[in-house]
Amino acid sequence: MKNKHLIFKKIINKETSTKIVYQDEIVTAFEDISPKAPIHILIIPNTFIKTSNDINEKNKNIFAHMFYIAVKVAKDKKISEDGYKIIINCNKNGGQEINYLHMHLVGGEKLKALY
Known part of the structure; x- marks a missing residue:
């Protein structure tokens, strides 16, 4: 699918x-x-923001709000005490599969360290 990012618009709507x-x-x-x-x-x-490289002076508050909501959801899902990861992939070599800025909040089990 050429325009994979359109699925995110459908989810939003x-x-x-x-x-x-x-x-x-x-x-x-x-x-x-x-x-x-x-x-x-x-x-x-x-x-729509394509990647983290496209964060700028005008939209930087959106990025901060994303982190704020990730923490809120972690608390709501009761994973904040044990721990979680917030991951943002950027472009192909960074593992970004959909060209629409997105943050992964993962937890609920012991996660491996990346480095």
């Missing part, structure tokens, strides 16, 4: 069966359809 766990005027958080941990939530801005 509630045009899919994807389970949204949080949504406000700035971001949407939803369960990953291919979870890598017991808790695997994606947090995306409701306004």
Whole structure:
């Protein structure tokens, strides 16, 4: 699928069966359809931003809000005490598969360190 990022717009607009766990005027958080941990939530801005490289003076507050909501969801999902990861992949070599800025919140089990 050439325009994979369009699925995120459909999720934001509630045009899919994807389970949204949080949504406000700035971001949407939803369960990953291919979870890598017991808790695997994606947090995306409701306004299209292609990658973390595209964060700028005008939209930097969206990025901060994404982190804020990731922590809120971690607390709501009761994984904040034991720990979790927040991951942002950027471009192909960084593992970004969909060209739409998104943050992974993963937890619910002991996670391996990357380095």
